[in-house]
Amino acid sequence: MITNDVLRRVRFALQLNDTKMLAIFASVDNEMSVDFLHSIMAKEDAEGFVFCRDSVLSLFLDGLIYEKRGRKEGAVPVILPAKAVLSNNDILRKLRIALNFKDEDMLNALKLANFPVSKGELSALFRKSDHRNYKPCGDQLLRRFIDGITVQFRGTKPSTDAVEAE
Template sequence: MITNDVLRRVRYALQLNDKKMLEIFASVDNAIDENYLHSIMEKEGEENFVFCRDSLLSLFLDGLINEKRGKKEGSSPVILPAKAILSNNDILRKLRIALNFKEDDMLNALASAEFPVSKSELSALFRKRDHRNYKECGDQLLRNFLNGITERFRGTSGKDA
């Protein structure tokens, strides 16, 4: 999934307005202006579309964690190195932390999107990359998880986002 789509779907699912989005970005020392926010919220192919860098999405998710769970004392935002890629597994992990989801919450979100996975499949997504049972999170699984959290927080299908 492209990072713009993830950002747009998270915003829709959690009902975040422009002001709240800008506050989340600012909370991780990455203040952006409203025009840039609108540009990264555009869909691919639209006139003002600007690609959202992986580092920007990572900072936003870190800000969302701070917003939902509280900021850790003495911690500062971690900026991805240049050309580093934020994997779907990383996105899923950060969303899980921000939303304070336990295993059952994750499974329920996926089941509500009609994409059931087993507990062992889910735990494989959160293992370290070099673990023998590690599994890559595919775009379809991430998309369905985002649809599931949209269903949970908005009561509507995430396909509208």
């Protein structure tokens, strides 16, 4: 999944408007214009589309954690190095922290999206990458998880058109 798509889907799932999005970015010391926000939220084939770098998505997810859970004392946002890549496992982990989800909540969200996984498969996604039971998170699992939280928070399964219009 490209980072723009993750950003769009999370925004839709959590019903975040422009003002809220800008406040989340500002909470991690990343001031952003409305025009730039709209350009990274645009579809790939839309006029004005700008690719959202992994560092921007990482800052957004950190800001979402601050928004939902509060800022830890002395915590500073971590800016990814220029060539660093945010893996699907990292995105899933940050969403889990922001939403304060336990294993059962994660499994329930995946079940709501008709993508059930076992508790063992889920725990493998949160292991360190050098652990022998580590499993990389695929695009489909991340997409379905976001679909599941959309059902949970909005009450309906997202359609592609709805995510684009938001």
